[in-house]
Amino acid sequence: MAPEDRVRTFIHGFDEKLSGGIPRGHIVLLAGEPGTMKSTIAFNVLYQNALREGAPGTYISLEQGRDNLTRHLISMSLGPKDVEDKVSIVDLGMIRRNLNGMTERTWLEIFKMYASNMKRSLNYELLVVDSLPVLEVMARFENPREELFQLFEWVRDLKATTLLISELKPGSEDFGKNGEEFLSDGIIHTKMERVDDANIQRRIRCVKMRGTGHSPNYYTLLFQKGVLQATRILAE
Amino acid sequence: MAPEDRVRTFIHGFDEKLSGGIPRGHIVLLAGEPGTMKSTIAFNVLYQNALREGAPGTYISLEQGRDNLTRHLISMSLGPKDVEDKVSIVDLGMIRRNLNGMTERTWLEIFKMYASNMKRSLNYELLVVDSLPVLEVMARFENPREELFQLFEWVRDLKATTLLISELKPGSEDFGKNGEEFLSDGIIHTKMERVDDANIQRRIRCVKMRGTGHSPNYYTLLFQKGVLQATRILAE
């Protein structure tokens, strides 16, 4: 498969394990426990693809305010300013608070409205949703498995490569309560590994990636000077 | 038992462990955690049996769209085009969306309608349902164990060798919540095995196969150049 069919993660050493990157158009779960740099990884995908490939992207945040996220990214040497003509950050919490006159709309409808409108105006190729569990909570599904199934179909119709950030409980590999792991085309899993009594390492692994050969192994995840890296785990 | 009573899985090295293959007419659960190549295994059964035995087959997908699946298979060197006169892929999601005028029908009835009609028109010998859990969710069973029991009886009457793909939680060997493991005639289980701190291997095993002697052992599952293989696990 040619590289133009792939979106690079720009985690050094990891794209090779995915035969070049994430197949274009996939919906990928980026799932991991707290502290495993999921937001950083996801924003980095938007940032690097904008900077190097000119690809427009959108980051829809339900948890962190826009300012908070911006500060976070700057401190990580990922400057939203550098790519502001290409990458949009949507602070869905602030938007909803300002929508006083229209509170009859549910959160899910607001999410869909913004995701659609920005698709029309920006034609983003890459979409990050931070996070799927918060969206699911706010959506107040009545039949969670069925409505989630429909949400995935709706997202698929956006024709963007999509990263859905998902928080796991520490030590858990339960990627979803409502079938998220079946519905997604790929799963990238981040975790904390306790390597001895004192030391903990972050790890990354591609669990599943439809339509691509990939290594199922774990790699050590490092972040230094604004660069994410997946390196081989040294023998103990 | 003569080979004509068997459907080969075309996983090299695995059919021998099943006394030649799956007994014809069996309903087999193909259960495994995300990333263990279940769709690939199942489509490969249809593909190879069509190509080499001329056996007609049908793949009913509830999760992946038809295009998505086709791209997936091509990238795996399994070309649906090669067998398009023999193997049909049904995208149940798209069908249902187009059935606006008849939404009173439940998903389960649509599934049954398609499975029956295609049986009449194509007389398929092999059927894949991808996946059973999604079908169960969409069917909105009221008495899940009892209605599932009746669904199995209904499928059995199709007189096709059937693979029901089922997703497991990582690390789980709970093959079903509603008795799926009792109702099926066979269970093929795929899993991820963490062989050391860094490396993960895919494994395959026949847990149960009525009416046939089979090895209950685990084998390493490999996929290279379009060929699936089950090999002995090397001593550590």
Place this chain on the structure above:
Amino acid sequence: MAPEDRVRTFIHGFDEKLSGGIPRGHIVLLAGEPGTMKSTIAFNVLYQNALREGAPGTYISLEQGRDNLTRHLISMSLGPKDVEDKVSIVDLGMIRRNLNGMTERTWLEIFKMYASNMKRSLNYELLVVDSLPVLEVMARFENPREELFQLFEWVRDLKATTLLISELKPGSEDFGKNGEEFLSDGIIHTKMERVDDANIQRRIRCVKMRGTGHSPNYYTLLFQKGVLQATRILAE
């Protein structure tokens, strides 16, 4: 206790561990995870006791159709034909489907009606129910523990040595949800044992057998050329 008070299991090497066999009149749970040959063991008890002792027996199947079971048994070198004047196989699923005019009867009543009628006509000494969990599901108990208690009393009044097949989750030793393990007079447990990274063995063990001295140990369960065998586990 004299051998005439015992029903042999005809698992070679296992009857000795039960002081000769199952005490006549006992209700025994035959519980194990999928793939541990429970149906084969149970039918073998009927088959061998009919062939060698002339004892009439009845196998009531709720899961597998009669044809399916027959094919299964033939492939295992246990021919129902050999003992057809002595052993009856009842396919309760097919019966119920044919009982259109009387669907007001519950499944449990149909089960009882057949078990009673065949007791009168055949006076079977041995009864197999395949399986107890399916019977429990179909019976739609309202007070499961209490109604199961009454069902056991009802079965006890049949005055037959009874094997109740019960499916366990892999790795589980929870022999029942509703007190099955208290109510039964004996428990024979089959399981898969992972002996190393690759190899799995079937094991058998008598957990409980009222009124008889028995070994509580595990034995390896083998099936070769139509013969079931329980052998000592070799030291590792």
Place this chain on the structure above:
Amino acid sequence: MAPEDRVRTFIHGFDEKLSGGIPRGHIVLLAGEPGTMKSTIAFNVLYQNALREGAPGTYISLEQGRDNLTRHLISMSLGPKDVEDKVSIVDLGMIRRNLNGMTERTWLEIFKMYASNMKRSLNYELLVVDSLPVLEVMARFENPREELFQLFEWVRDLKATTLLISELKPGSEDFGKNGEEFLSDGIIHTKMERVDDANIQRRIRCVKMRGTGHSPNYYTLLFQKGVLQATRILAE
């Protein structure tokens, strides 16, 4: 404390660990997984105390019929005939079935009626209830913890040393769901211990015994020629 304040269990080697036996008047839970000889242990307490001390006792069975239990005991070399003037076996199941005209009485009231009447007529010093979980099920408690609390108070007023047999799930040390372990004055625990890949031993231990010094350790439980024995576990 003088021996006359104690009821011996007549498990050789175990009474010493209890400072001579169970303090008179205690309600003791005899809890263990299936196959650990609870009924045998309990009946043996009645049998030996009748035979050697002339103490009257009553065994109330809710699970096994009287005949079944009698056969069980004879096969264990414990002959109810030897002590029939001292030990009564009450088959509560049969009694209830014969009480057609009075089915408005609940099972719990029948239990209490028999326990009271036999106390008046026989003045038993020892009481066995086989088993507590079945009694709890049949009693259909609405507020289980509170009604069980009251049942224990009621039993305490019988002024008999009481053994309540209780079934545990294999591997569980959860002695009760409704506070049974708090309410009882003592707990004797029996279990299966897997000593190696093949061999399983029965074990016994006194977990709790109010008002008495006791060893909390495990002992191997053996039954040979009608004699129960608790022996030291050999070092591995």
Place this chain on the structure above:
Amino acid sequence: MAPEDRVRTFIHGFDEKLSGGIPRGHIVLLAGEPGTMKSTIAFNVLYQNALREGAPGTYISLEQGRDNLTRHLISMSLGPKDVEDKVSIVDLGMIRRNLNGMTERTWLEIFKMYASNMKRSLNYELLVVDSLPVLEVMARFENPREELFQLFEWVRDLKATTLLISELKPGSEDFGKNGEEFLSDGIIHTKMERVDDANIQRRIRCVKMRGTGHSPNYYTLLFQKGVLQATRILAE
């Protein structure tokens, strides 16, 4: 902090680990599995503080009758008679049974009434409640976490150093279902430790003690000749 601010536990070797004892006025959970001598430890606190410090104390029992407890204590060489002018034992079960004319009062109100009245008449400095879980059951809380919170506030206003005995499941360190572990000022934990295949030791540990430096380590708990002792665990 001066010793007059502390209540000694009189477990030899343990008070030193608590900087002298329990800070006066604390509510302390004494939590452990069955058989770990919780009642003995708690009564010993009352007994020794009465005998040596002249401190009045009250033991409110919801589980054991007063006679039962008295016999228990005597057998442990703790004679309630020795301290009867200082230590009162309240048998709440008997009291409630005698309160026929006033059954409209809930158990919790009776508990509070007695705890208050005895505070006024005896002005106890030390209070034991045996046990908290039984009190919670009998209180029939509707909003357990909130009402328990209010009960702790009520107990705190008694201005007594209070030990709340709490039963844990074997192996559990879940000190409470409704926030008991947050609400209490201290937690003393007793447990059984299986030191090898046969031997079990009792252990004691201070998990939490507000306002005091304390060791979080485990000690072996021994009881010999009426003396409780916490000793260092020997290296294995």
Place this chain on the structure above:
Amino acid sequence: MAPEDRVRTFIHGFDEKLSGGIPRGHIVLLAGEPGTMKSTIAFNVLYQNALREGAPGTYISLEQGRDNLTRHLISMSLGPKDVEDKVSIVDLGMIRRNLNGMTERTWLEIFKMYASNMKRSLNYELLVVDSLPVLEVMARFENPREELFQLFEWVRDLKATTLLISELKPGSEDFGKNGEEFLSDGIIHTKMERVDDANIQRRIRCVKMRGTGHSPNYYTLLFQKGVLQATRILAE
């Protein structure tokens, strides 16, 4: 990032691991099992920042009364008197009891009222809530995940660096039931580590801290002479 953007924890050796401290404005979960000095750590942050930086702070207690907390802190050599012009302790329990005429206000409204009013009057830079689970219980959320999400937004608008104390079950790393771990900007985790059969150490670790590089490793937590310290865990 300059130190003025950080709030030091004043746990010696730990601030370095957080690139200088907690980013100003963050909401940080301070989560740990009972006995791991959470209140001490949190108060120490207020105390030291008041003493050394002149930063005003507020400690809102829902569990311990003000007197109790004050005594606790004095015994820890942290004198509230030293900083009383800078640090306020709010005893929400006492306040609510005195609000007889206004009980229609919910606890959550009282919490918000006090947190707002004190922000206006004191303009605190640092806020401690002890504890979040008690606040959640008392708030009687109907849609816990959604209302908690809104509470976090409300707290974020206070523009104070906030520590939310949260109690964990021993051994658990489940930092929240309702998404607390997603909603917070940082997580500091304290735990008990059983280093051998007898000895237990307190440990501390930064699990997550948005917008800052931090070590995910465990450190031993010590408290001596009023000084908290995080030291490297020695190799075993």
